[in-house]
Amino acid sequence: MSVSTFDITKIRNDFPILNQTINSQTLTYLDSGATTQKPQCVIDTTAQFYAAQNANVHRGRHTLSEQATYRYEQVRDKAAEFFGINSNEIVWTKGATEAINLVANGLKNQIKASDTIIITPIEHHANIVPWQVLSQQTGAKLAILPLNDDATFDIPACCEFIKQHKPKLLAISQASNALGNITNLAPLIASAKAVGALVLVDGAQGAMHLKANLSTLNCDFYVFSAHKMLGPTGLGGLYGRYEQLNALTPYQTGGEMIQTVTLTHSTYRDAPAKFESGTPNIAGVLGFGAALEYINALNHPALIEYEQTLFNYAANRLQQIDGITLFSDLKHNIGTLCFNYKDEHPYDLATLLDGYGVALRSGHHCTQPLMAHLGVNGTLRASLAFYNNHTDVDNFIDALQKCIALLD
Template identity: 60%
Template sequence: MNDNPCTQIRHDFPIFEVSVDDQPLCYLDSAATTQKPNQVIQAVKDFYQSQNANVHRGLHTLSEQATTAYEAVRRKLAQFLNVQSREIVWTSGATASLNLIAYGLSDSLKKDDVILLSPLEHHANIVPWQLAAKRTGARIELLPVDAQGILQLEQAKALIENLKPKVMSICHASNALGNINDVAALIASSKSSGTVTVIDGAQSLLHLRPDLQQLDCDFYVFSAHKALGPTGLGGLYGRYELLNALPVYQSGGEMIDTVSFSGTTFRPAPEKFEPGTPNIAGVIGFGAALDYLAAQDHDALFQHEQSLYQSLLQQLSGIDGIRIWGDTANNVGTVSFNYKNEHHYDLATLLNTHGIAVRSGHHCTQPLMAHLGIEGTIRASLAFYNNQQDISRFIAALKDTISLLEE
């Protein structure tokens, strides 16, 4: 895919009209959050302007319209992921989804059961499991990752066969390094042990658009804002019999079947995990994001991202003193690097004066940074709305920044 269609797509994103310190914005932080097309922004505005009402609770016209639009997005997402709509639960994001699952699966964990994670995980896919282990006496084990930050697949499969974990929760793609993990192979290896498999899809929903029936995982979590949608919304897919077997996580209105002072009964999934008034505008905005993505040629967009990624890798590798981390052969388009002994914070701060938006720090992966023997990195993460000019501006700004630091 050349920059021509990319240029047309870029016009859909009003953020690129913004300047930073009198410089055109060069946005390379899509792993943190993606930018939103006009269609998503307009959908949220239209809801509040002409359709605002609560869902599921009213017979009046606005409520019925809001409910219809809201539930249509659940079906749309189910089709996007190739699952049943009753297997989709709305939450506030991937973090809330992982907490819900870890809390719910605690009932099935006992002393010395194995919860298998990897050193690549975001804190949100570590801490909930630590709490579950503390509650139940289960123990956490780690999949093998090499000194570059790459999962060792054959060793991992052997470890799964040996440990027979009760739960395995791993990222589809690393938020810090961009590595694409072969989660399908790991899931397949776990089947004979009856392991419950949880996939953190925060970085994969947009770039990889997984078919969850083919992936064959038990749970999959995501955040809408990392796939063109609004913030404050996400959700999870759960294989229905497993999802419905989880205990209630939070309680309130809407998820109730009957309430009396002698006892309360709850509705089945997904409703029993959706108490209170949901993020209706966020769901409707996410529906517009799904429509936008469905209208694009996914393969062409992915090839465009990969072309930009390879260009970025090549040009970064040409700068003496740059150390790139992670799996550059299987990556969603994220480059995580250091320059000599310069602090990542200093580099990012100076890059910002050129209008370059990158991320610096540990990226909520402190255990991974400790494994790599560093405090943090500079992370430049791409999406399909980026173009070659972004790469050129970034490299030029980085060279200027390095020159300034070495004066």
């Protein structure tokens, strides 16, 4: 498979936001780790729903409602096919953060004071704080998976750590949002399963780039965000093994998720309806369906090869600048460069770069424990996606060199 089969010019034309200027400069968008841009088909699908199809889903018997319900549930089928699982194992949420909270809250009755929950230092705060709360509520112990000085995992040491601690649950990211580092999940999941642990994988960063088959991955829960997969904001999902989903206590209660209600007692429907109370983000779900169709229409092996080639080009150019410290693992990465320049504050450089139309992220990236591990208060983060091109990288490097010249 050759990158020549990946038509980047055609792809960029599908993303209208890329054809604009910022501060009189061509936009160079390098913040896809925060949110991906949306192709025109996603924008059109969302607008079309409100313009011509707007109706609530399920319960209604009129034409618009039945059509909306059919299309809404069709997207659940598309998501299940994308991840290699069953449709009844997908729960729609507001995003990956709510999905993790749903699981943490739902496990309260299953976690005891004698149990251990393992988390890691690379996690987004959304995959740390809910487990801290669950630990405080139940008395369970939090254990931290060991991390090398360079923020990579020593897999044999981590497997031994899991074996010794015998956790009730392992919560771990598929890829670091700050560094872009890809986690070698298979041996860690296997070690967790060997001691009877549940495994939750945060796929917010990895879902679009890595396209994991969750049946093969063998985790119990997997969370994702639509807006990091070309879809609308305010929508995400939770995959859970069906028996594990139904064993969770509902995160929220209300309409739609109930089977029967009297004034003194209620019973709940089975998953996924059990966790989808209230009116959902229907337009968001339909927009996400368009995003999944767009991703599926791409040649995925060629996409991966293109992203890796572009990432290598960007990393090589960045490393040629004296004073740059790179924190990312360059061998196993979804396309994110986490770096600093000398002792300059990342906010200052990010602000200067914006003057050249370069959009990237600065700060601790909701990973304060990881920043502490690296011995820094924050970094700059340039996160690439398949709609970026070599001109984006050149614009970024040229602008960075100009900014450095202003600071030195």
